[in-house]
Amino acid sequence: MPQEVAVLIHPHSTRARRPARAARTAAAVAVAAASVLTLGACDAGGGAAPESKASAGPSVVAPGKPGEPAKTLSAQEAADSLPDGSPNGADIGYARMMIKHHAQALVMTELAPERAASTQVKRLAARISAAQGPEIDAMRGWLDNNAGAGHKGGHDHAAMPGMATDKQLAQLREAEGKDFDRLFLKLMTVHHEGAVAMATEVLAQGNNVQVEEMATDVVAQQTAEIGRMRDML
Template identity: 35%
Template sequence: MALITFVRRRPWWLAGAAAILALAVAAVVLVAVRPGGQDTPGEGSADVGFARDMAIHHQQAVELSFIVRDRTDDEDVRRLAYDVINTQANQRGMLLGWLEAWDMPKSSQKPPMSWMDHGHGSMSMPMYEAHDGSLMPGMATNTQLDQLRKADGKAAEVLYLRLLTTHHKGGVEMSQAAADMAGDAKVRRLAEGMVQGQESEMKLMADMLAERGATP
């Protein structure tokens, strides 16, 4: 009987501890849902603009890499293409996931890169004019994509390396702007990682072009 009385009469501090624990769990969930644990970025923010534009930019790099895998047997080029496909497809999924978590549409009627500060390099001053399927700086045109689809062997390798180098240059400039302007810490970290990773790949591609007697 004494034991039953003890179980029914929980100490007052135990209920308080349970409440504190519940609040802590709720805070952890909130941080997990909102990248960086900050207020949700809104329409017009660098975070949202970067996520939308870089998702599109990455999609084309993945497409270029899938094309070249079928146009050459060179192991070095195919390995690079495989790395680009995996890295940029994963990053693209993260960017789209953030837009979903922020309850933001994945597309906009505004021109690409309208979120960028006009002090961030030539790509934003003047505003880039889309042409022949190239929506942003660095993106290949539809004509260039068709040329890659028709090329074989060394010609395909050189064209891919040149197109991807130009693509990375545009991506680096956009990522640097996001690293400087985004309000969410996780967005800034991802953007900084993109700058470092793509600059490293550009150096690798310069060496690969030189091995093939070509220039960027």
């Protein structure tokens, strides 16, 4: 009896947007499932099964966009419809902006050893610096490989979410002791919230697995640090 394998692919989920790795996995699963069905048909009938639409391979049900019906695709059509992992504008824009975003965080953390009163604040600043410095290097390397020599411009960095203003940075440079601690925690909490928003956006709109991995790390790490900073305020 013909069989059908239904696989749901949500077009707006992060997982559905995973690039070449997901396409290879989907294609492999589809080929394996098709092979199993073909062998089963041969065993049942004692010979080659007649060709039919159902025995050509497992079907894949892909929900349509809002207001549109779902579509039933062949295994090959489903694999072909997945993105190929090539960086798109969202990936490149994210890396460009996040380099500047991280760089401002390092400006703020460099003030903590001399101006903070709290040992907790000093340790937090050290952890942020230790994490975001290498992340800047990783994103620069990714841009060199994927965006070429012209990757450094094109964005209004002051408009990025969470960025401290020049006035706020000046106030932080002048603050000392507990006043510094409070202002640092407030500014860095907002700064982290902006980074999480940017990372969440590229997870929905980007197409490259390396950027996805970097953005996922930002969401996980900085969300945890936001919780700690709120507890310290």
